Amino acid sequence: MDPEDEIEGFRVVVESLKNLGVKYIFGVVGIPVVEIGVAAQQIGIQYVGMRNEQAACYAAQAIGYLTGWPAACLAVSGPGVLHCIAGLANAKENCWPMILIGGSSETRQEGVGAFQEWPQIESVRVSTKYCGRPAQVDLIPRQLERAVRTSVYGRPGPCYIDLPGDMLNMRVKYKDVYFNPLPPPPPKMLPEDRNMMEAIELLKSAKRPLIIIGKGAAYGRAEMELRALTRELNIPVLPTPMGKGVIPDDSDLVISAARSKVLEEADVVLLVGARLNWMLHFGTPPRWSSTVKVIQMDICAEEMHNSIHSSVALQGDIQVTTARLNILKGNFKFSNSSPWWIELRKKCRENGASTHELCMDETVPLNYYAAFNQFSQTIPDSTYIVSEGANTMDIGRTMLKNNLPRHRLDAGTFGTMGVGLGFAIATALYARDNDPGARVLCVEGDSAFGFSGMEIETIARYNLPIVIVIINNSGIYSGFDKELYSELVSDENICIASPPTSLLPGVQYEKMMDMVGMTGVTCSKPQEIKTAVKNALAVNRATIINIMINPMAGRKAQQHEWLTKSKL
Numbered sequence: 001m002d003p004e005d006e007i008e009g010f011r012v013v014v015e016s017l018k019n020l021g022v023k024y025i026f027g028v029v030g031i032p033v034v035e036i037g038v039a040a041q042q043i044g045i046q047y048v049g050m051r052n053e054q055a056a057c058y059a060a061q062a063i064g065y066l067t068g069w070p071a072a073c074l075a076v077s078g079p080g081v082l083h084c085i086a087g088l089a090n091a092k093e094n095c096w097p098m099i100l101i102g103g104s105s106e107t108r109q110e111g112v113g114a115f116q117e118w119p120q121i122e123s124v125r126v127s128t129k130y131c132g133r134p135a136q137v138d139l140i141p142r143q144l145e146r147a148v149r150t151s152v153y154g155r156p157g158p159c160y161i162d163l164p165g166d167m168l169n170m171r172v173k174y175k176d177v178y179f180n181p182l183p184p185p186p187p188k189m190l191p192e193d194r195n196m197m198e199a200i201e202l203l204k205s206a207k208r209p210l211i212i213i214g215k216g217a218a219y220g221r222a223e224m225e226l227r228a229l230t231r232e233l234n235i236p237v238l239p240t241p242m243g244k245g246v247i248p249d250d251s252d253l254v255i256s257a258a259r260s261k262v263l264e265e266a267d268v269v270l271l272v273g274a275r276l277n278w279m280l281h282f283g284t285p286p287r288w289s290s291t292v293k294v295i296q297m298d299i300c301a302e303e304m305h306n307s308i309h310s311s312v313a314l315q316g317d318i319q320v321t322t323a324r325l326n327i328l329k330g331n332f333k334f335s336n337s338s339p340w341w342i343e344l345r346k347k348c349r350e351n352g353a354s355t356h357e358l359c360m361d362e363t364v365p366l367n368y369y370a371a372f373n374q375f376s377q378t379i380p381d382s383t384y385i386v387s388e389g390a391n392t393m394d395i396g397r398t399m400l401k402n403n404l405p406r407h408r409l410d411a412g413t414f415g416t417m418g419v420g421l422g423f424a425i426a427t428a429l430y431a432r433d434n435d436p437g438a439r440v441l442c443v444e445g446d447s448a449f450g451f452s453g454m455e456i457e458t459i460a461r462y463n464l465p466i467v468i469v470i471i472n473n474s475g476i477y478s479g480f481d482k483e484l485y486s487e488l489v490s491d492e493n494i495c496i497a498s499p500p501t502s503l504l505p506g507v508q509y510e511k512m513m514d515m516v517g518m519t520g521v522t523c524s525k526p527q528e529i530k531t532a533v534k535n536a537l538a539v540n541r542a543t544i545i546n547i548m549i550n551p552m553a554g555r556k557a558q559q560h561e562w563l564t565k566s567k568l
Ligand code: ADP
Pocket: 093, 094, 095, 155, 156, 213, 214, 215, 216, 217, 219, 220, 240, 241, 242, 243, 272, 273, 274, 275, 276, 277, 279, 297, 298, 299, 300, 303, 316, 317, 318, 319, 412, 413
């Protein structure tokens, strides 16, 4: 561009995003952001038009998690930005980077009821790490740079930039705009060696040590370092749901099957990129020992000593901290023949046997375990598993293996339903561009699928070969079969009689593929399920496999009542 040429605000936005390394924009266009979408494509930023801003926001944050650099979500003023709040909150709670770019109403009409006028910055502030609005067109790049940088520096999270419609169409001389350069990748800090030595001494003194690996370790790309450290220490490893795969689920070190026991009995826990929130039962009794000593490894100082006081707080980047820890630890190795290892292996075998029983019960309609068992063994390691739902997600997590990091995306810390299709769309694009041949398997409860079901059209439009498996029990938590349901609602006011957890029995979700000129299948028998998943993974096309299971099927009986409390 000639320095004397004029450039519109919306072009400043996309040029700036390009400079800042933003490769994808997910959004829904309308006034005043249509031009941003068009201009983005003109300069080679991939634009993905979604059907709801919420799903677009989920997609953008999945790119942030998978790549360590934010993608953008683009939304129109007022309702568009407000639809993104659930997405922003989900990104914030999961510590995933993304930026939201929201159009807003004309500044000159503020306060007199402009089209879609709303205090957008105030509305999104608590759901973001940073939000800003440039004061004039030439300051757009500065704000965007701050948003991109803030989203990935320190604890990652979402940022918002508000762009009034009049500013987007204003022109300035190209030479008057300073395009802030790409910020370098986040600095990787190390804790002091003194603290690292304390951690090592504590681990050495442990009789029942445990290493918990969270999604912060996956995000921090620390798999090589953690695989080396855990192998050498020979300490049992418990991954959190999205921490799965940092250490392969197939590794002998992973004792997920003895989760309750290790949490209850561990005396020293090295907590790597995971928070002691509800997912880890706050690190407190009765789920944890009251005398447990915790070594926390996290990038975020404010996270230290949360819920319980940690014995050692290692504030630093997981990748470099783990590498340093491995050097400092010398040749200490926890004994394979320790009573702890012997007990844990025994517990894993016992728990494995009770799951096996449920898997083998092939009475149709199937229970969850038997349904998963038809395809869990045949999924290639390279497959990205996206999952949401209640039982579908919880049981699926134990039945579907992850041997590679960042290959599981689910409802996460915030327990958000509706993330699945947005995550799957972003993951399929990521795989297409960075990991060719890897497939996306999106395992959805029927209720969870409903939240963003119309994104099927997006999947078809962009030709993304996502295999959607719906584990259909006709309800939230559980439902009813056709006969029982019609009995329940007959001769009554249906809004009084239909249980709040029920959905219509036997919905043929697979037919949504017909709607976009593709095909889906429904199945309920073991062999049908096996064949359907095998065939779907063999061809490079999107499909829906609607697996009708027993509407009354539930979870395996849990040792403790509180294990299921949050689930119903
Ligand atoms: P999980 O849900 O798997 O338990 P959480 O989301 O609760 O994981 O915790 C992830 C933690 O990882 C957060 O506290 C976050 O600050 C931290 N984190 C993220 N990236 C890094 C990194 N590169 N180095 C260290 N800690 C990180």
